[in-house]
Amino acid sequence: xxxxxxxxxxxxxxxxxxxxxxxxxxxxxxxxxxxxxxxxxxxxxxxxxxxxxxxxxxxxxxxxxxxxxxxxxxxxxxxxxxxxxxxxxxxxxxxxxxxxxxxxxxxxxxxxxxxxxxxxxxxxxxxxxxxxxxxxxxxxxxxxxxxxxxxxxxxx
Numbered sequence: 001x002x003x004x005x006x007x008x009x010x011x012x013x014x015x016x017x018x019x020x021x022x023x024x025x026x027x028x029x030x031x032x033x034x035x036x037x038x039x040x041x042x043x044x045x046x047x048x049x050x051x052x053x054x055x056x057x058x059x060x061x062x063x064x065x066x067x068x069x070x071x072x073x074x075x076x077x078x079x080x081x082x083x084x085x086x087x088x089x090x091x092x093x094x095x096x097x098x099x100x101x102x103x104x105x106x107x108x109x110x111x112x113x114x115x116x117x118x119x120x121x122x123x124x125x126x127x128x129x130x131x132x133x134x135x136x137x138x139x140x141x142x143x144x145x146x147x148x149x150x151x152x153x154x155x156x
Contacts, residue, residue: 052155055089059145063142071122079119112141115138115141
């Protein structure tokens with residue numbers, strides 16, 4: 001039975017891991033197009049955009065770590081630790097994205113709160129049903145984070 005919950009969590013995490021959004025940065029054509037203009041210092045808006053992109057990357061990395069946690073194998077302490085790191089990276093991104101990406105930010109905030117509630121209700125020895133509840137709460141987080149990150153990356 002414990003394998004079912006583990007597989008359920010892994011199955012819920014798979015779409016995000018497969019999604020693999022590209023990291024911010026320039027490709028070869030961007031570098032070639034920039035030419036001599038690259039010697040000018042970055043504007044404050046460009047610097048803010050770069051930070052926003054870095055924050056989006058951090059959220060993706062911490063969400064991948066969180067979704068890779070197998071509750072029944074790694075334990076609730078590992079899940080809570082990974083969730084805390086994820087929540088921190090989300091708060092950083094939301095602080096810089098909330099103005100330009102308000103709707104997406106609200107969706108992320110709401111889904112993360114629901115996941116926090118599900119994780120908070122876990123006992124130290126979670127049942128298969130408990131693991132399934134966390135996996136179910138994780139799906140909207142993945143979807144909302146994906147939407148926000150896609151929007152943010154479009155502005156990088």
